[in-house]
Amino acid sequence: MRAAQYYGKKDVRVEEIDDPPVGEGEVEISIAYAGICGTDRHEYVAGPILIPDAEPHPATGERLPVTLGHEVSGTVEAVGEGVTAVEPGDRVTVNPMLPCGECQYCLAGKHNVCVDLGFVGLSGGGGGFAERLVVDEDNAVPIPDDVSLKEASLVEPFSVGLHAVRHSPVRTGDSVAVFGTGPIGLTVIQAARAAGARRILVSEPQAGRREIAEEIGADVTLDPTEVDPVEEIRERTEDGVEVAFEVAGVDASFSQALRSTQHDGHLRVVSVYEDDVTFNPNEVVTVERTISGTNVYTGGPRSGEEYGMTLSMIESGAFDPSALITDLVDLDDVVAGFESLLSDDGQVKILVEP
Ligand SMILES: [Zn+2]
Ligand SMILES: [Zn+2]
Structure with a gap:
């Protein structure tokens, strides 16, 4: 064959x-x-x-x-x-x-x-x-x-998107951020919507992918090469989202996704990374954020x-x-x-x- x-x-x-x-x-x-x-x-x-x-x-x-x-x-x-x-x-x-x-x-x-x-x-x-x-x-x-x-x-x-959201703390009425809308990011959007997310905010540099994200239910799409997604997300929500999903797998979006969550918020890491990331642990410690992985x-x-x-x-x-x-x-x-x-x-x- x-x-x-x-x-x-x-x-x-x-x-x-x-x-x-x-x-x-x-x-x-x-x-x-x-x-x-x-x-x-x-x-x-x-x-x-x-x-x-x-x-x-x-x-x-x-x-x-x-x-x-x-x-x-x-x-x-x-x-x-x-x-x-x-x-x-x-x-x-x-x-x-x-x-x-x-x-x-x-x-x-x-x-x-x-x-x-x-x-x-x-x-x-x-x-x-x-x-x-x-x-x-x-x-x-x-x-x-x-x-x-x-x-x-x-x-x-x-099923990757379903598992990521199903084992996350997303509850009906929450605001959710998704960083990166390749195929998996798009499944996370649909799963978060199905889980009852009130508002879904997306950060994605590629225009074509932002378009599809909007088609399948993202409420706000941001181009991180044009605007500061953290600032935009915190402004459009109550000081940040309850849960952010990192699905881009790059250094910059890891820290951005973390900082886009409220105090006491949750970062769910879905990506596989090629390189190490840098972030300030105080962003987790002093405001009691949580970071978790999903496989x-x-x-x-x-x-x-x-x-x-x-x-x-x-x-x-x-x-x-x-x-x-x-x-x-x-x-x-x-x-x-x-x-x-x-x-x-x-x-x-x-x-x-x-
Ligand atoms: Zn696959
Ligand atoms: Zn085994």
Whole structure:
């Protein structure tokens, strides 16, 4: 079958590889769509970062080249012995988390902070930029009839937004700030709105992304290259927001997001950072602010929990994945898709179709 294999920085090749065998407890999925994620883009530009290079990943025993793509939807093609949750013909999305299942965090049900956490499409174990993918039964989450395969390919990023807000202190009537409105920032906006945020204020330097943020429900969008977002947000709220989400992953926005919260406010860090950040701890200590982190969603045997919530939210219309999809490319053109994400400000989510 054809698959997009990651060999290293700016080196992704679409090539013919062996069809993955379907073992006991496993599910073979014929891929419909797979989204290019910010993480994939990061690996393409500056990797290998999370992709195992010198050492094989403990979750898969594999190192590069690996197949990319972890935001996946498709149809079950075949099932291995003992599989009961799905059958051939079922439409599914993939929860890509590969927790070890044995560490203290996995045993406590916190698979998203597993000591050896891996991901389908990054750590080996196949990926979505291919014709087919084989995963454990746990990883294949059935899609309700009213959710399309296109929408279902965005369940992964929407579950990141859902988890970030669900475990935050956002309450009905709060004001919320979102720094950075790439795909994940946009899912955070929709999740915060669904959680009852009264007012959502956004800081984002790219005009195209500010436009989409407004379309999906942001009340105020600010260009941090033109105005001071902290000053603007504090002025337009009661001395700041109750909760700010940092989804840009850069030094400046970390401190800005922190200072945009009220005294006793909360900064929720969603981004993965390439570099250290600088901030004055007095901004936390003297006004009793809190900083917390959030990582992906429930996984392993709990794969269907937050994925199921996200699917219901899409079904009810509370989440609108279609607003984020800006392009569709053939698997053979996946490299052009990566390049387009780098050069075109208007791109948010590009889907790859095998
Ligand atoms: Zn992703
Ligand atoms: Zn573990």
